[in-house]
Amino acid sequence: MSASINPALQPLASQPSVFATLRRVIFDRPATIFALVVVILFVLVAALAPLIAPYDPLAQSILDVNKPPSAAHPVGTDQFGRDVLSRLVYGSRNSLILGFVSPVLAAILGTFLGVVAGYFGGFVDRIVSRIIDLLLAFPELLLAILIAAVLGGGFWNVVAVLTVAFTPGFARVARASTLAVKQEPYIEAAVAVGLRTPMIILRHVVPNIAAPIVVLTTLWIASAIRLEASLSFLGIGTQPPNPSWGNIIRDGLNNLFGSPWPIIGAGALITLVVLAFNLLGDAVRDALDPEASR
Amino acid sequence: MTQDLLRLSDVTVEFGPPKRPVRVVEGVSFSVGKGESVGLVGESGSGKSVTSLAIMRLIGGRVAKGRIEFEGRNLLDLPASAMPAIRGRDIAMIFQEPMSSLNPLMTVGDQVAEALLLHGWHDRTARRKRTVEMLDLVGIPNAEGRLGAYPHQFSGGMRQRVMIAMAVACEPKLLIADEPTTALDVTIQAQVLDLMKKVRRELGMAILLISHDLGVIADVCERVVVMYAGRVVEEADIRTILTRPQHPYTQGLLRSVPRRSHEAERLYQIPGSVPPAGSIRQGCPFRDRCELAVPRCAEEMPPMFRFGPSQSAACWVTAAAKGASQAGAAA
Amino acid sequence: MTRYIVVRLLDAIPTVLLVLTLVFVAMRILPGDPAVAALGDFATPEQREAFREQMGLNAPLWQQYLTFVASSLTLDFGESMMNGRDVLGLISYNLPYTIELTIASVLLGVLIGVPFGVWAATNANSAPDSAMRGFSLIGYAVPDFYLGALLLIVFSLNLGWFPINGGGEGILDRMHHVFLPALTLAFIKAAFLGRLTRTALLEVLGRDYIRTARAKGAREPRVIYRHGLRNALLPLTTGLGLTTLTALSGSVAIELVFNRPGLGKLLISAIAERDYAVIQGGIVVFALFVVAINLTMDLVYVLVDPRIRVS
């Protein structure tokens, strides 16, 4: 019987793998290559800070207060005579670690909450999504400020603050994607063939909501770096004397008449790194989640 | 046949980058006479919708070749700025998706009235009166009272009626209906088809009906153009197509549709899959699924052969068997 | 429509309660002993006891909760622990500066961003669109406090066109003071709104009813403005709400940069001084503002979308 049917298979224009698409999206655009270079440099600088920084970032020198850029101090010195370049180099470590840790933690936590709420619905969903909605009503920065107002600054508090600020966003995306996937007939098909619920979630739900979550994580690395800088600028993030790009600007503002160079240098770095991560996030999105592009 | 209202000659439509174009429609020629109703039938990827949008010059792709003449004027020669005056007044169009084809933020009254306003109905009272008339004509109950209603308050069938009212408000000479009933239930489809026949009768316009369903076409149209994979494969009046189809695709299509006259038999099946748009570049696009195919089919696209006064089909094999002669050059 | 509005208003009540509950949990329960959190590790037991007494922390938790909700709703936040001034008084002195900054920056942002976005969308994939993309990339990347500091250095410090601190007295002086801070935030809001306008308009222009409009003979300007932009207003309304909220949160850092009075500056100083009563009052007021802005946007939506209005 099958002989008479002969349904010639026409492979639709050979489906490129995710990695091939990623490679194409990254290397076909000059902007993405630029972003990649910036990000790699940033990671290297942060990792090798002790080797790169010309001075101890905390060493004060009354003789070298408020120096403009020179050969000895390429970005000048601040009001305590500390070398700004060294402070910027060490400051990158804070941005890097916080930039990665919080989005990843929030992604795990938020995805868990969102998938559970979306898949099971009912009472759990109503509570979870109500709280998500409420927290999402607050811009991340404001939420972070309000939480930091209670918790205070310091490394782990900033991690906690940023994670709490990002989790609702992940939870919402995970929940919405789960709800959409749950409507797909292939989920009903999995129920109909007798698959257990945990397996349905692992096999058929999670792989199909992974793309938007990964995209969001990359995009939020940029947000995390900017938020950390904002909190440190407000004095509720990384605490002095530890250098962070945000608190370098804060110190600079108190020394506006002394030297503008710490502000200019730190701000330019934040802008550059955030820009690079945003570009990279866009590229990842175009590769993984083409429908969300535009 | 009297003078042609619309005549397509050798129309080819391409999408994608000009260097590597995808030909979705290739060498399509047919015509629609004044007041005539013609059906354009085909499956997905046949290029029937693209052809209809090309007539309105509303496609994202390019018409790479050919002429689309309306009342003797080649629409493709006109500047883009001349098209709005023709759309809606001379040629109007309705679409497949009644749920999304109406502007959700505008009342249905305003949307019908806008069609009038765009084509010279500047008097407000006259426009309103005409709008009510049109909604009445398409069977919207209490038309006057529904002017201020929004599309979301209407069912799918009702929205398609509003679309028809909007399309025919300026009494166009040609109404293009692109799968107007595909999204509707069977009983509602019957209503809308009936309405289209009524409107055509009352306003005396020509209809070009695009559908995948030969039954729908048989209900409304006098003549049928069959498309497959971007090409016209057969053309004839409706009775001839239903009783004596010549192209193996048309024959197979008719035999594979469940219907009364061959209920007892096992359904005939055309083997294989519908080729994706633009995937076949040489020869007859149907040859891989055709039981009659000969080597020549893979090499050369057959031209249209004439099988009777109103029938022509593009098939080497049946033409040779029936001794049909090549139809006169499409121009 | 009335039903929708009433439901929406009633719905805000539990939202406010939930917000207050979260603030209460965050401030009284999470940090362990609020007295330690407020006074630091080095306060004497007597100081802590006095603090507990003053803040009513010795009462049972449920009683504290009720007191907290009641006083929050009546805006009775007690007195500053630093200078003994009435917290509500401090807030009502500072609030107008924050509001004027927020409104000015949103207005400027809309005026710059929306036309820019329309221009980019109607010239998609050409020069204006690239300009929009560049502008939005910078706007998304540059921190507002950095941009503010740069503007301050150039226009106030070097050129002397604008004051370097304070909020100003009298209408003209206040406008003079608010301009640069507002421009800072507006730049970033315009990048967001411009991008949003572009995306929303392009999305709408791909819809079926746009094809319908063209099919009935509408010319491009009519298609874009009558049919396109009107429908793009729906996502833009949401974007406007978001913009107002982010402008409000951005105002905190901007007030610090330009050293102007305002709710954010008040809160940040209070954090530095561990002024518990002011922190609590500031958080509650900020949170209530967020709820109010969201509620307003939902109600504006009613006016824009007939699917909610009529049914």
Add this chain to the structure above:
Amino acid sequence: MTPLIRAENLGKTFGASGGWFGGASDQVRAVDGVTFDVEAGETLALVGESGCGKSTLGRLLLRLIDPTDGTVRFEGQDVTRLSSAEMRLMRQRMQIIFQDPFGSLSPRRTIGQIIGEPLEIFGLARGRQARRDRVAQLLDQVGLPPAYMDRLPRQFSGGQRQRVGIARAIAVNPAFIVADEPVSALDVSIQAQIINLMQDLQRDAGFSYLFIAHDLAVVRHIADRVAVMYLGRIVEVGPKRLIYDAPQHPYTQALLSAAPEPEVDTISRRIILRGDVPSPSNIPPGCSFHTRCPIAQEICRQDRPPLAQVAPGQLAACHFARPNPIPVADAA
């Protein structure tokens, strides 16, 4: 002899709720008091327009949705009372084929994994190689080359995907398959392939189909019996021959005449119903069809007609369905 499936008084009400307090607001009666049998080895076609509850009914039989009231007996056993573990075991006996060939296959799994999943769950082919062999056999059975086993669904056309869906359904040798509009999303020239394939498989394996469709034309070849649904209720059911040649319910008659067939002589006498299908959240009282019925009388607005026998094996729910309608006065 018990039928394979017996649905008794089966009903489903969907309730929408929202807001903080989750109060129920809009209730939709999707399926209302439906009773019917499916015999072993037969194909019962279930026909109705969108919103009539036909898909919900199909899912109630498989307990993919839990019924609000009524029972479903499968080989005499009440499916609605099974525990979820027992229900999972039962799924080996009853399967489903979906309408949407694009959505019903998990996009990131190969078709071999998709067809192999039920085999894995029920331990039908132990070991990887045994499973692959069985999948290859199934692919061959539905007319796909076994070599395609490791491809992803997106590489297949609609018709080919529908074959994969069919292979998944028959993998566990079920006794009953719900086919939910299996050809509606396919091109006309592909529909016949799938209908023929389904018939061939049934002939070989002897299972029963509940074949759901939105018009009467498509089930003409495959059905043994036809049930017509309107607003959650079965309005007429009977052997195919009687439904097509002597339909008794005015809705069946309208549905039959409404579907345009490519025939030269059909065009003339067509019954065109007025108005739209009422919303299932607001079903008219009495006979729910009376708002559109060409022959409705006063009694139709008040009394709901029961599904009563009009010919051997044929039942219709219409006050005027009998060849000799009894006077209205006596009917009460």
